[in-house]
Amino acid sequence: MxxxxxxxxxxxxxxxxxxxxxxxxxxxxxxxxxxxxxxxxxxxxxxxxxxxxxxxxxxxxxxxxxxxxxxxxxxxxxxxxxxxxxxxxxxxxxxxxxxxxxxxxxxxxxxxxxxxxxxxxxxxxxxxxxxxxxxxxxxxxxxxxxxxxxxxxxxxxxxxxxxxxxxxxxxxxxxxxxxxxxxxxxxxxxxLKSRGFLELERRALGSLRYFFGGLCAAVCLTREMIDACGVRDEETDPLPALPRQVEGVLVGVTLREKQNGDYRVSLRTQSGLNAAQICERFGGGGHPSAAGCTIRRPEGADPCGTALRRIVEAVGDSLRGHGIHAKEGETQ
Ligand SMILES: [Mn+2]
Structure with a gap:
């Protein structure tokens, strides 16, 4: 005081x-x-x-x-x-x-x-x-x-x-x-959500994928999706909350393509898994349960998939570090 x-x-x-x-x-x-x-x-x-x-x-x-x-x-x-x-x-x-x-x-x-x-x-x-x-x-x-x-x-x-x-x-x-x-x-x-935001949320849910037996959920927002919905980049801020809302998910990953082709990664975690530590591996940081990093122009025909693979690998290391041995790879 x-x-x-x-x-x-x-x-x-x-x-x-x-x-x-x-x-x-x-x-x-x-x-x-x-x-x-x-x-x-x-x-x-x-x-x-x-x-x-x-x-x-x-x-x-x-x-x-x-x-x-x-x-x-x-x-x-x-x-x-x-x-x-x-x-x-x-x-x-x-x-x-x-x-x-x-x-x-x-x-x-x-x-x-x-x-x-x-x-x-x-x-x-x-x-x-x-x-x-x-x-x-x-x-x-x-x-x-x-x-x-x-x-x-x-x-x-x-x-x-x-x-x-x-x-x-x-x-x-x-x-x-x-x-x-x-x-x-x-x-x-x-x-309140704009119709554009709701449409983007619908498309984000359409892109939802699960890994490690459902402990990790990820959504991907490409430039095309964001632009088609007429949503400004800063309006996408609430979306990273989405994957972590799913039952059983300890790590929620949201990838968002930036104007220059880089991918912005937002991580949300539960149960003491350290989001900041995972993001620091990619030069990012943040809070223990909410952090972010950027993957520079991922290569390949599916850049979002490339970026996601790298993040999922780091998430796997973090799970193992916590003694959580989950099924490897993508799950339904
Ligand atoms: Mn504040």
């Missing part, structure tokens, strides 16, 4: 504050940034939010929480940004080297700001912002509460992930008491 008080003190003493989100912004970085920006405007500061990429359509309502202001920033704050590179372009070149304050909840991170406050026990950066707002002398009113609630359900996937704590639930309850329509936001942000 001492660090958070220092952060509040810094913000109270400055003005023309620019709040930065990470690239390909999700509900946490956006909701946290807009809630903070609103609180700053409430105490009479000039404040604005900036991001390298346009927010998805479902997040557009967050922008209504703040007045649009333009100024040349005197202070630069990041929320939910674990490393400057995650700011993306053009924000990285413009502000990456002059971040005054970093507010975050990521455990693996590099220090890059003059002042940093990180709470790794927070399920979302929004929990940090929720505690910061009263220290600024501002109040969490209904629009700010909606921003923070959006952030919470994004990073906890609707309070389903293990990062959800009693504190997360207490904050959510308080946000509801401040006027948040939780059911409406849950539907808007967790349930």
């Amino acid at each position: 001492a660090g958070l008080r220092a952060a509040a003190q810094f913000l109270k003493q400055t003005d023309n504050i620019l709040v930065l989100c990470h690239q390909f912004p999700d509900g946490d970085t956006l909701g946290s940034a807009y809630a903070l920006c609103r609180a700053l405007q409430q105490i009479g500061k000039h404040a604005a939010v900036a991001c390298s990429h346009e927010p998805g359509r479902q997040y557009r309502f967050l922008e209504d929480a703040v007045k649009r202001e333009s100024f040349s920033p005197r202070a630069v704050v990041t929320v939910d940004v674990a490393a400057p590179s995650l700011l993306g372009e053009p924000i990285l070149s413009r502000y990456g080297a002059r971040v005054d304050l970093c507010l975050d909840h990521h455990a693996s991170r590099q220090p890059y700001a003059r002042l940093t406050y990180v709470d790794t026990s927070a399920a979302a950066a929004a929990e940090v912002i929720y505690e910061l707002i009263p220290l600024l002398g501002a109040v969490v009113d209904e629009p700010a509460a909606a921003c923070l609630y959006t952030a919470l359900i994004t990073d906890t996937n609707g309070f389903r992930l293990p990062n959800t704590t009693p504190r997360t639930m207490r904050i959510a309850a308080d946000l509801m008491e401040r006027g948040v329509d939780a059911a409406r936001l849950n539907r808007l942000l967790l349930d």
Whole structure:
């Protein structure tokens, strides 16, 4: 909390504050940034939010929480940004080297700001912002509460992930008491799918394959599939959750062809199998149960199959490393 008080003190003493989100912004970085920006405007500061990429359509309502202001920033704050590179372009070149304050909840991170406050026990950066707002002398009113609630359900996937704590639930309850329509936001942000996305999901399921007697499930999204459904790359983010939903699956693999022919691999694991360790073999990384890596332009007539074979081999090693001896190869 001492660090958070220092952060509040810094913000109270400055003005023309620019709040930065990470690239390909999700509900946490956006909701946290807009809630903070609103609180700053409430105490009479000039404040604005900036991001390298346009927010998805479902997040557009967050922008209504703040007045649009333009100024040349005197202070630069990041929320939910674990490393400057995650700011993306053009924000990285413009502000990456002059971040005054970093507010975050990521455990693996590099220090890059003059002042940093990180709470790794927070399920979302929004929990940090929720505690910061009263220290600024501002109040969490209904629009700010909606921003923070959006952030919470994004990073906890609707309070389903293990990062959800009693504190997360207490904050959510308080946000509801401040006027948040939780059911409406849950539907808007967790349930609603575009027809294009649903079609892509259908095709992804069509590509579903099982390995090791069903302990590993994999789906492959080719460029052709993604483009045919008219879905933007960042809209495919929820798909890696799909293969792991299957009963008995310990490792879910999702391959997605990028514009340049590389394959982005997303791994989701259960039962202590380390997804990050598997991805590190291919130069990637992440969390123990969710990680990613890139397979550079796999060769052959079936590049996705080639990429998948390499990943499945690594998954097999990981299973054996855990003393799990499953049937080799593909299964029905
Ligand atoms: Mn976050």
